[in-house]
Amino acid sequence: MKHSTMARPRNIKSSxxxxxxxxxxxxxxxxxLVSFFYPKKIPRTLNPYLSLFFLSVxxxxxxxGISTIxxxxxxxxxxxxxxxxxxxxxSTSLSSQSRLLLSLLSPVASSTHQELxxxxxxxxxxxxxxxxxxxxxxxxxxxxxQPDGEGYRPCLDFSFEYxxxxxxxxxxxxxxxxxxxxxGLNQQRNQIADAVVIARILEAALIVPVLKVNLVWxxxxxxxxxxxxLFCSFxxxxxxxxxxxxxxxxxxxxxxxxxxxxxxxxxxxxxRVVSSLPFKHFKSKETKIPxxxxxxxxxxxxxxxxxxxxxxVLSGLDSKLTKNLSFDLxxxxxxxxxxxxxxxAAIQELGNQLTRRMWIEGPYxxxxxxxxxxxWVRSGCPTGLGSDYDAIIAxxxxxxxxxxxxxxxxxHIQRRRAGLCPLNALEIARLLxxxxxxxxxxxxxxxxxPFGGKKALQPLIAEFPNIVTKYTLSREGELSPFINxxxxxxxxxxxxxxxxDVFMPSHGGxxxxxxxxxxxxxxxxxxxxPNKRAMLEYFDDASISETELGTIVRKLHKGCMGKPERRTKxxxxxxxxxxxxxxxxxx
Numbered sequence: 001m002k003h004s005t006m007a008r009p010r011n012i013k014s015s016x017x018x019x020x021x022x023x024x025x026x027x028x029x030x031x032x033l034v035s036f037f038y039p040k041k042i043p044r045t046l047n048p049y050l051s052l053f054f055l056s057v058x059x060x061x062x063x064x065g066i067s068t069i070x071x072x073x074x075x076x077x078x079x080x081x082x083x084x085x086x087x088x089x090x091s092t093s094l095s096s097q098s099r100l101l102l103s104l105l106s107p108v109a110s111s112t113h114q115e116l117x118x119x120x121x122x123x124x125x126x127x128x129x130x131x132x133x134x135x136x137x138x139x140x141x142x143x144x145x146q147p148d149g150e151g152y153r154p155c156l157d158f159s160f161e162y163x164x165x166x167x168x169x170x171x172x173x174x175x176x177x178x179x180x181x182x183x184g185l186n187q188q189r190n191q192i193a194d195a196v197v198i199a200r201i202l203e204a205a206l207i208v209p210v211l212k213v214n215l216v217w218x219x220x221x222x223x224x225x226x227x228x229x230l231f232c233s234f235x236x237x238x239x240x241x242x243x244x245x246x247x248x249x250x251x252x253x254x255x256x257x258x259x260x261x262x263x264x265x266x267x268x269x270x271x272r273v274v275s276s277l278p279f280k281h282f283k284s285k286e287t288k289i290p291x292x293x294x295x296x297x298x299x300x301x302x303x304x305x306x307x308x309x310x311x312x313v314l315s316g317l318d319s320k321l322t323k324n325l326s327f328d329l330x331x332x333x334x335x336x337x338x339x340x341x342x343x344x345a346a347i348q349e350l351g352n353q354l355t356r357r358m359w360i361e362g363p364y365x366x367x368x369x370x371x372x373x374x375x376w377v378r379s380g381c382p383t384g385l386g387s388d389y390d391a392i393i394a395x396x397x398x399x400x401x402x403x404x405x406x407x408x409x410x411x412h413i414q415r416r417r418a419g420l421c422p423l424n425a426l427e428i429a430r431l432l433x434x435x436x437x438x439x440x441x442x443x444x445x446x447x448x449x450p451f452g453g454k455k456a457l458q459p460l461i462a463e464f465p466n467i468v469t470k471y472t473l474s475r476e477g478e479l480s481p482f483i484n485x486x487x488x489x490x491x492x493x494x495x496x497x498x499x500x501d502v503f504m505p506s507h508g509g510x511x512x513x514x515x516x517x518x519x520x521x522x523x524x525x526x527x528x529x530p531n532k533r534a535m536l537e538y539f540d541d542a543s544i545s546e547t548e549l550g551t552i553v554r555k556l557h558k559g560c561m562g563k564p565e566r567r568t569k570x571x572x573x574x575x576x577x578x579x580x581x582x583x584x585x586x587x
Contacts, residue, residue: 124342125522126499127355130363139436139550144363144501147562149524155585156335162328163269168203172272175204175306180286180315182212185257185490186510190576191317193336196271197329198314198321201295202306205272208254208263211487212315257487259342266340270332277311288316295325323572327582330575334583337514337576338521343491346481351495354473359499364442365432366500368493368515370422370507371450371457378403379507381421382412385452393451419533422507425450426459430539431530432504433463433546434553442466444473444500446493446511448486470496504528513577519562521579526562 132144158166179195181188192209199206254260264273287302306312325333343351358364376383376393377400383389397403415421423431432441443464450456461467470479470492482488490511497503497515503525505512512529519525534556538544544552567578575582 124338124348124495124498124518126519126525127359129501129523129525130359136438137436139554140438141436142554143436143438146501146526147524150564151587152524152564152580152584153587154334154338154521154579154583156331156583157585158328158331165203166269169200170269170272172203172205173278174310175202176207176274176277176311177202177204177306178207178311178313179209179317180212180313181209181317182315183318184510185487185494186514187318188257188487189337189341189514190319190510190574192341193333193576194317194321195314196267196336196340197325197332198298198317199271200329200332201298202302202312204306204312205274207277208260208273208275211254211257255344256485257344257347257491259344259348262342263340266342267336270335279310286313286315289314289320291320292322293320294322295329319574323574325575330582333575334521334579338518338579338583343495344488347488347491348495350474350478350482351492353478354470354492355496355499357473358442358444358468358496361442363501364444365437365502365504366444366446366497367428368497368503368505368509368511369428369445369447369450370505370509371424371452372448373451374403375422375507376451379415379421380410380412381415383451383456384424384426385456389452417533417536419531419536421532423530423532424459424506425457425461427536427539428504428506429460429463430549431535431553434550435528435557436550436554437464437502439464440466442468444496445469446490446497498522498525500525502526502528504530506530513574517575517577517579520564521583524562524564528557528561531556531560 129146130144132141136144177195177199179191179198181191181195183191188209188211195209196206260275267273293301302312342348371383373393373396377397380397383393410418410420412421433439441464443460443466445457445467446469457467470489473496479489479492482492494511494514498518503515503519504527505515516527516529519527535553538549538552564580564584565578566580567573567575568581
């Protein structure tokens with residue numbers, strides 16, 4: 001573009017200054033006062049949009065009033081009970097002994113706190129694993145037994161060349177990288193780790209990443225107008241709200257989820273991290289990148305642009321960076337994922353409290369349930385809840401076929417046998433029982449609300465009645481600050497799950513991969529990756545007894561439950577899920 005046709009840069013003060021505002025922000029100048037005093041300034045083509053805009057504002061104000069009344073009615077200052085899970089676990093009420101143990105963990109009982117192992121205040125580390133009781137059966141003993149870590153420990157010894165280059169890179173003040181990250185908590189964590197690596201490759205300072213919301217099953221035009229109207233209504237608030245499933249979701253900033261100062265301090269020898277741009281005048285567009293980009297591609301593509309414009313804005317990083325990086329850059333990703341991305345103090349404190357309440361009563365299992373509606377729609381699988389529920393999923397999938405992921409020409413049965421479907425509650429219960437989990441085992445379930453509500457979990461509750469969630473484990477008002485912040489709620493699940501003696505995901509995903517790598521990094525805590533492709537054919541065979549099934553399932557999973565597994569066995573493995581050998585040494 002010629003210089004004569006370029007728009008004059010605008011003065012922008014916030015850390016979001018590198019973003020080109022969405023079109024609907026142009027309507028900010030068309031307020032009620034402008035339309036009243038200067039009607040000629042408004043193009044006729046915008047009249048329908050203004051009408052819709054004003055209607056949205058009125059609707060938002062009404063929604064705000066209703067939400068405020070509901071909030072006051074259900075607030076800690078009212079007579080209502082503590083926040084409850086959308087699913088009521090009437091069959092899992094705490095025993096009197098459990099209540100006594102939980103009461104001992106209150107702030108008043110400081111002496112009891114001192115008897116518990118302390119959770120780290122620096123980075124996320126788990127509580128120690130429990131010892132195995134001597135009065136268990138052989139199968140139960142094997143279930144709780146932790147794998148042999150074979151002497152592997154974290155080992156982030158960077159090369160001399162890396163450390164030599166750090167002296168310059170860590171002081172960079174002229175070139176800046178801004179990254180827009182989206183998705184759920186663990187997608188955000190992955191993208192932030194990649195952003196740090198890309199900043200290091202480009203020898204640029206990294207602006208604290210911007211978290212974008214990822215709305216599922218919503219029309220973008222609807223989101224634009226609702227978000228815009230809420231923006232106008234709540235200019236004094238730092239968050240934008242959008243309505244999803246009748247709940248007001250709050251969009252979070254980086255500092256709401258992660259400890260910014262800890263992030264900067266941990267990475268100060270690797271890249272310079274700043275909160276905002278030191279200058280106001282620039283013009284830059286968001287740039288999306290293709291898949292499997294290498295450091296060489298990044299330098300050849302962006303270095304010239306970065307030297308010229310001083311700012312590079314990237315979006316859509318999810319799993320785009322190559323998995324085959326140099327040892328130093330792999331170590332840097334581990335440093336970000338396992339050291340720098342500490343959760344914000346309020347989240348970490350509550351997560352630690354819930355963890356202690358689980359830990360004090362003995363060993364426990366954490367399961368990441370992938371039973372939400374969008375998971376069933378995306379996977380193209382039957383829910384196991386009956387034809388009525390399957391019809392709802394099929395209708396949603398047919399109306400939005402673009403959300404179906406992978407092997408779209410396979411039937412439901414073929415997809416399930418290929419291991420592409422989430423395990424439902426019945427299959428989870430049968431797997432845990434076959435692996436030797438005792439019926440009285442305490443299970444912490446992480447994840448969103450299951451499609452089908454309580455009915456979806458009945459088979460699991462029937463076999464393992466001691467099931468808790470963050471809702472049932474928390475006390476009155478503790479979850480209130482985070483109740484509508486999905487990333488914060490996921491972070492609490494992450495903290496409690498990390499300290500579990502056994503962790504198992506019901507389906508693959510970013511949470512499962514993150515937990516697999518983090519548990520390996522802190523001592524190879526037991527991690528069960530269900531071998532769905534091999535075991536489901538036995539689940540479907542009614543001629544096999546439960547005893548036989550247990551023997552088969554244990555054999556299928558022997559040797560692959562948390563034992564050290566090297567990333568180099570497959571080149572497409574992510575270092576965050578497989579931190580060996582680059583990030584761990586064998587002593």
